[in-house]
Amino acid sequence: xxxxxxxxxxxxxxxxxxxxxxxxxxxxxxxxxxxxxxxxxxxxxxxxxxxxxxxxxxxxxxxxxxxxxxxxxxxxxxxxxxxxxxxxxxxxxxxxxxxxxxxxxxxxxxxxxxxxxxxxxxxxxxxxxxxxxxxxxxxxxxxxxxxxxxxxxxxxxxxxxxxxxxxxxxxxxxxxxxxxx
Numbered sequence: 001x002x003x004x005x006x007x008x009x010x011x012x013x014x015x016x017x018x019x020x021x022x023x024x025x026x027x028x029x030x031x032x033x034x035x036x037x038x039x040x041x042x043x044x045x046x047x048x049x050x051x052x053x054x055x056x057x058x059x060x061x062x063x064x065x066x067x068x069x070x071x072x073x074x075x076x077x078x079x080x081x082x083x084x085x086x087x088x089x090x091x092x093x094x095x096x097x098x099x100x101x102x103x104x105x106x107x108x109x110x111x112x113x114x115x116x117x118x119x120x121x122x123x124x125x126x127x128x129x130x131x132x133x134x135x136x137x138x139x140x141x142x143x144x145x146x147x148x149x150x151x152x153x154x155x156x157x158x159x160x161x162x163x164x165x166x167x168x169x170x171x172x173x174x175x176x177x178x179x180x181x
Contacts, residue, residue: 080117112144
C-alpha cells in the first residue's frame with residue numbers, strides 16, 4: 001500500500017508513515033489531510049481516500065540529535081555532489097565509493113573531515129597513500145555538512161509520489177524528470 005508523508009504543523013517534512021499509522025493519526029484527530037491518493041479505504045460503514053500528505057495540528061519539537069546529518073555513505077556522496085573528489089567527474093551511486101584521505105593504516109579516522117567521495121579508478125590509484133603521496137589533489141577540503149535535514153527519504157525522486165513534491169525540499173535540479181529537457 002501507499003505511504004503517507006507526515007508534516008509538522010509548520011509544513012516541514014517529519015517522516016514517512018505507513019497507511020495504518022496515517023489512519024490512526026487521522027482518527028485520533030492529530031492531523032489534517034492535505035493530499036490524497038486515488039485509492040480508497042473501505043470499512044463496514046465508511047470509505048475515504050487514502051491520505052498522501054498529512055500535517056500535524058500541533059507542533060512537534062525535534063531533538064537536535066535528530067537534526068544533525070547522519071554519517072553515512074549516501075550523505076557523503078550527497079555532500080560531495082556525487083563527484084569524485086580527485087578527478088572531479090560526476091558518477092552514479094553504484095560507480096562511487098568513499099576514500100579515507102588519511103588512510104586508516106596511517107591513523108586516519110572515520111569522520112566527515114577524513115572521508116571523501118571517490119570513483120573506483122581514483123580510489124585504486126590512491127590506494128593506501130595520502131593524496132600528496134599519490135600525487136593527487138582534493139577538489140575541496142572535506143567538512144561536516146551544515147544542512148540539517150529534518151527527514152531523509154531514500155525512495156528516489158522518480159519514485160516519489162507527485163502529491164509529495166510540493167512539500168519536500170530538493171537539493172537537486174528536477175530537469176531530469178521533465179520530459180523534453
